[in-house]
Amino acid sequence: MIRLALIGAGGMGSGDVDDALKSGQAQLTAVADIYQGRLDRAKERWGSNVFTSRDYREVLARRDVDAVIVATPDHWHAPIAIAALRAGKDVYVEKPMVHKFAEGPQMIAAQQETGRILQVGSQYASSLVFAKAGDLLKQKALGEVNLVEAWLDRNTALGAWQYSLPPDANEANIDWETFLGNAPKRPFEPVRLFRWRNYKDYGTGVSGDLFVHLLTGLHFATGSTGPSRIYATGGVRFWKDGRDAPDVVLAMMDYPTFTFVLRVNLASGAAPPERFGLKFVGSEGTMEATMSGVTIDRTPREAEPGYTINTFTERTQAQFLTEYRKKYPQPKPSADAMRPLRQERYTPPREHNAHFDHMKNFLTAVETRKPFFEDALFGYRTAGPSLAVNLSLEEQRPVMWDAAKLVAS
């Protein structure tokens, strides 16, 4: 049994623990959070024998902890994950792996130096849908891919991160200074903690929360390691609740052979059939990968190029057609000549749950010491471009990204 600790016991962290326990490979021994209510809740939920503390360092110091789940606000990911690796723990860290560019190389180095397992919690790396999509791409099911579009649309208060504030959110129950960490000092204001995604000081906005998933799906399916140039725009269009993170963000990323176009709209007034997905566009077809499966649409390329000869004289038209038909003989309308217009659909097994499988992949890596591929390097290859989106939004300019050196400029 892997002895697991949770640092950051909010919505994601609690979901991660539930999946870990469901796997039967782990038990929960300790929980850290800066809000007392969540520590008390942890005992209600997972048993009163769970050790709880407002100080994550007390959790890292414990010998009965083999691995930790880091599910704090983004600005705490790297400091805690690195401290955990150095304390000899394996680490499952929520996405995005880091909050700042400088932290990426530090995380990669810490993982290498300690030799511990580090896995980032973007579950699309464990999704059968993206595995299938990648397989189909390898078989050239779409010809050459020239464009990939990804989107995630929402239209609700909770989807727009207006999470609930507990009525007992007072200074006695919350270690406010610890929450702030390396962020600018500010007076107590619980909305900034419970809805931390809305604020750049602690979160990474639409890009760190959601683009990073789309990047994970893309990199997993295509084997890409990153774009060379990133541009983004958007704004706070609807959810004007004091947040400083845009609720509509559009981005374009230049990969070597295709463009990756991303959209997140938290105020999308009507539901498209699929609220989340990636669409790969190739010369021989398109492929949509969504939670419900993979769909390929193919229109075979035309058998002849066609002509535009109406503006030539009738005599010239006749001449043109004679030559054209020499080159492209008139096809006889036959059953065999009909071109197969195809749609293929691959649906994952009903019981497939990428989030659960992702946790299981982590726990199995901890047991076997064979790391899962979504390690610190993979994690920064998706987090780096996500941060570059925010830099582009901030500075209103294209940002260059060196996918080999992992440096933004």
Next chain:
Amino acid sequence: MSISRRHLLQAAALTPAVALAQVSPNAKISFATIGNGGMGTGDTESALRTGLTEMVAASDVYQGRLDRAKERFGNHLFTTRDYREVLARKDIDAVIIATPDHWHARIATEALAAGKDVYVEKPMVQKVEDGVKLVDAAKASGRILQVGSQRVSSIVYAKAKELIENGAIGELNLVEAWWDRNSAIGAWQYSIPPDATPANIDWDTFLGSAPKRPFEPIRLFRWRNYQDYGTGVAGDLFVHLFSGMHFITGAVGPNRVYATGGLRYWKDGRDVPDVMMGLYDYPSRGKMPAFNLALRVNFVNGAGETSGFRFVGSEGILTVDGGVTVNRQPRESEPGYTIGTFTKRTQDQFLDEYRKKYPAQKPTMDAMRPLGQETFRPERGYSDHLDHHRNFFSAVRSRKPVVEDARFGLQAAGPALLSNRSVFEKKAFTWDPETFTARAIG
């Protein structure tokens, strides 16, 4: 052409044009087409279909198209390889300019100076600087100038405009428009006639202001593929999307432009991208809030050919293709909660307060929220192209201004042309749609 009409035109040279330019209400408007390729011929047909016009002349640098014009529109046509001979004729009220893009501004300017009303194909100009001069020239001339992006005259777009103005989708935050193609002709591989010889083509006239080059007919017949003569995907297609979108929203232009893309498939010697995407920031204007525009043209879409717009608002999405479809989803009546990580006691407390604020709703028939989808379609056979020509020639007769005038045309062409610069120079640009000025960012 009546004698009185000729007389008026001669007088126009001496007196302010606006006061004098009038076509007698019964006389047919006589027009000439300069550039008789695919678009020019289509324009000519729509112009004739209005019933308001008669065609008197055609000009083209390729002899075959002049001969064809006579075959198609009648032997009475005056034809010439030199457009200036057309402009010099007094019996011509209006000209359709459907040349390659690099000739638009010059011919349009000369046509205005010659007292003609002008229908000029999109994009209005190949270079923004030329556009600024053309806007001034059109204004000074008092002539009618309409740009040939027909969506501006479409009843479908008028319907979309009305629906959005009436709040059908709540507050607009995003517009997406796309044009996907998957064919050789869609990718501008137009046919080259077997008699495309130097004898049949005025090559130097074709080149015009473009760099001198030896005879190479593919560059004429597929001029869209070359930056020297065309304006790529942006000038051919983005400009339609800008025109349509500006008409629907009342916007005049973005204040920031960025585009990317590449030549991914149609590597036939062209020097323009076949996949291109742009992102544009529109500031708030009048009742319209700030929003973003995302454009895409892909000539290599293996699934097929589609084109359309999505206007995304806080309460619905309006799609424009052959018609208008509104998908509406009313906003949730209460925000919901995420309290699973609070203690049971705190959860109860939270719920007490929450339900005071948002009383639990009894499931009633009246409480059901209308999830709506409505589609509006024009009658079968509807042609916005015909309406656009009708609007132009009606204006020629009434002397009332057109919607898609030079200013509108440049407000659509400007960000399209800037998109090309963005791709080629790999930079983002600011754009001022009132002064038509751009500045590279960074």
